[in-house]
Amino acid sequence: MFIANWKMNGSQSMLSDWLEGVGKTLDKSLQKRCLLCPPVCFLSEASNIISKTNLNISLGAQNIDPNSFSSLTGGIDGAMLKSVGSEFVIIGHSERREVFKERDSLLSKKLISASENGLKVIFCIGESLRDKEENRTVKVLKQQLQTVKKVELNDFMIAYEPVWAIGSGTAATIDYIDKVHSEINDEVISYQKGGFLGVSYGGSVDSSSSKDILSIKGVQGLLIGGASLQYQEFCNIVLSNN
Numbered sequence: 001m002f003i004a005n006w007k008m009n010g011s012q013s014m015l016s017d018w019l020e021g022v023g024k025t026l027d028k029s030l031q032k033r034c035l036l037c038p039p040v041c042f043l044s045e046a047s048n049i050i051s052k053t054n055l056n057i058s059l060g061a062q063n064i065d066p067n068s069f070s071s072l073t074g075g076i077d078g079a080m081l082k083s084v085g086s087e088f089v090i091i092g093h094s095e096r097r098e099v100f101k102e103r104d105s106l107l108s109k110k111l112i113s114a115s116e117n118g119l120k121v122i123f124c125i126g127e128s129l130r131d132k133e134e135n136r137t138v139k140v141l142k143q144q145l146q147t148v149k150k151v152e153l154n155d156f157m158i159a160y161e162p163v164w165a166i167g168s169g170t171a172a173t174i175d176y177i178d179k180v181h182s183e184i185n186d187e188v189i190s191y192q193k194g195g196f197l198g199v200s201y202g203g204s205v206d207s208s209s210s211k212d213i214l215s216i217k218g219v220q221g222l223l224i225g226g227a228s229l230q231y232q233e234f235c236n237i238v239l240s241n242n
């Protein structure tokens with residue numbers, strides 16, 4: 001799966017250009033492997049364009065608020081996300097963990113909410129540079145995975161994103177990704193949960209690194225931030241695996 005995480009970027013015109021470009025560049029079977037996660041205000045329009053122009057691209061949201069907070073000003077819950085065409089939701093991205101101090105207890109509520117509303121989950125985990133330097137990577141990742149272990153989920157994918165690689169311009173090395181993905185896969189498989197879609201890698205992926213990363217056995221997809229904003233570069237990444 002190729003996940004375009006636009007973060008807080010985009011506009012109406014960028015959305016229509018992007019979808020048109022992806023539709024012209026990728027055939028239907030490749031489109032089927034693409035998931036666009038734009039800011040939530042563009043989901044409805046994205047869903048309209050996708051159905052009007054008969055594209056085969058899925059949509060996801062970048063965040064969800066738990067149902068339990070119904071008097072939360074600015075909140076958007078799972079039913080709302082579904083109603084505007086979202087099939088997936090990203091939960092636990094390191095930017096939200098860091099900036100909004102999202103902790104396991106809140107992430108757990110978000111997972112429950114996604115599950116109750118029939119949304120599939122992209123659950124992000126990743127170690128900081130300090131964790132890496134102090135050889136705590138696997139320990140930290142296993143701790144972050146405990147949230148997933150405890151909640152009943154629909155289909156879910158783990159996105160491994162080393163925090164130090166995100167937005168840095170340099171992805172983790174192939175050896176490093178290989179080793180860490182195999183640890184994550186073994187850990188999640190040991191939970192014996194249905195619906196596990198595998199582990200995606202994210203962190204400065206572009207079309208020059210995507211082919212080698214995707215050739216690693218334990219990598220089932222890519223979570224792409226900056227390089228997903230231009231449809232040409234996003235399509236080059238998808239085509240690099242063809």
Ligand code: PGA
Pocket residue numbers: 005161165166167168202203204205223224225226227
């Ligand atoms: P990046 O972001 O590709 O710009 O490093 C990835 C992400 O944070 O999802």
